[in-house]
Amino acid sequence: MAKYLIDHKHKRIHRSAFVGDKCDLPQIPLNKRTGEDFEEKINILMVKGYEYCQFCYDGPPLLVNEVHE
Numbered sequence: 001m002a003k004y005l006i007d008h009k010h011k012r013i014h015r016s017a018f019v020g021d022k023c024d025l026p027q028i029p030l031n032k033r034t035g036e037d038f039e040e041k042i043n044i045l046m047v048k049g050y051e052y053c054q055f056c057y058d059g060p061p062l063l064v065n066e067v068h069e
C-alpha cells in the first residue's frame with residue numbers, strides 16, 4: 001500500500017496507515033483517489049491547493065501528545 005492516499009475529489013492528502021472512518025475515503029470513487037509514496041509528489045499537490053487530512057495525517061489522536069506553549 002502506498003504511504004499516502006490522495007482524495008482528488010476533496011483535494012485531501014491522507015496518511016494510509018492512519019486512515020479512519022472520519023476520512024470518508026470509501027465514499028470517494030476509485031478513479032478519484034490515488035496512492036502516492038513520494039513526498040515530492042505531495043509537495044507538488046500542496047502547491048496545487050491540496051490539504052492534509054486533519055483526521056489522519058498527524059497519526060492517531062490518542063497517541064498525539066498535545067503540547068501547549
Ligand SMILES: [Zn+2]
Nearest residue numbers: 014023053056
Ligand atoms: Zn484522512
